[in-house]
Amino acid sequence: MAETPPLDPAPAGEALLSMNEVTLRFGGVTALDAVDFHIDRGEILGLIGPNGAGKTTAFNVMTGIYQPTQGTVTFDGEVTSGMKRYRIAKRGIARTFQNIRLFKAMTAFENVMVGADAQHSTGPIAALLGLPRYRREEAAGREIAHELLDFVGVRGRADELAGNLSYGDQRRLEIARAMATRPKLLCLDEPAAGFNPSEKQALMELIRSIRDRGLTVLLIEHDMRLVMGAVDRLVVLEFGRKIADGTPAGVQNDPAVIAAYLGVDEDEVEEEVDDAS
Template identity: 65%
Template structure:
């Protein structure tokens, strides 16, 4: 999808004068009625960003990643990769370093050692918002929404990562500003339909049931048009039926062309949706493989069940 060229302030004003209709006020309720149609939703939700990495090739490469806090190693020489188009599970007991790994990949923490390459380029010390623009989006272990904003407004915030309106354009509400607002509303409603909570678009996020808040976080992350979607324990607090529905949503997200990195404690969910699994324990990688390989791995069984080390030697 091509983006409009940047306009100078004078050009933006000239465009506004030439097309007053282009600056009509956005009415969040006046969204395209056909967005409820599955094919229309799929068209709006599908990623449109150029990705240098080919299908099945390495999209993210983590090499020798270490993170220390006050001399304590939270991650110790962790290496793995994520291939474009797959769902990779990152699992381990509490305190294994899973969320620390997420935070190091997404720029929240600075690695003490090691490198992260994404879509062929090193991330280095890039700031968090630039990592988002490069194409990595995430949800959080604890729900983080703007509670006083509606569900639709929360998703529209995510779409802003791809908007090109200048400060000048925002102040003077130029045609580009209005086009991007309309696009945000249409795309936001499509994403809410996609995750199954479109009827709650006008409700405050703080008033949504917990499960719908989790789905809203996923919709907001998808609104940034990520190449890689990182989900940090998305099933936390879910009942069995909600977990089953979430499995279906994650699979649908992958089918729409997204690559997924998943942290999750629920082994049924992990084994049911992932293509490969990486296992951490005390900040180190102890296993990597397919779900069936991980299920039968003695080191993994020991990490979760406390089998004595002598039994796995």
């Protein structure tokens, strides 16, 4: 079976998505406060922060679940804030969720076909009439679904109901379904939740392989070992504000980041660092 071709590599350092001074308020609560960062084409960006920092909220703004109170989101050169969710997805953003959202009464193969069908240009009438263009798209979708199931490691369970798969296989299946939409940006929200150490190592390798196929990856993850081993750059949020943006090594040693995770004042961290040096 022919392998699904990778996406064309994009120029390094060119922004694919930008959050431009995005603020989101729910009544009197500010969930995001003038958040400003970008995701370069072809990179793996980690979005981290303590619980309640605004990470998933930022995901939801990018994908159109929430509309920003102020600021804009730009994706692939086009302002997408204000667009319907399905239009944003069509433009090339796919995501997974903290809580797995598979069609559990459908097989693993059928779940991935749902993702592939999302990019079809033909509609229900063409399907009912069995028009040639629909048959070509359906055949291509089946080939993509089989190849992606193999890619994420669940090809042998393609005909099993998604609800009967192990937790780890369901996580990988959700990634395959998102990839079947042929996105430019794949957003992974806590993909390692519930994984054991060997599964996390395999996931780290899978994320790198996804990037090697030409996708840009945005990763939210609490496991710092996985994050540090997988990402090219980190953005850190705390209480809805960006407090750091840089390489994993640089962010790891940032006093503001250490203070956010340890729950101490930043000045105390800087004093400890000065005393140790």
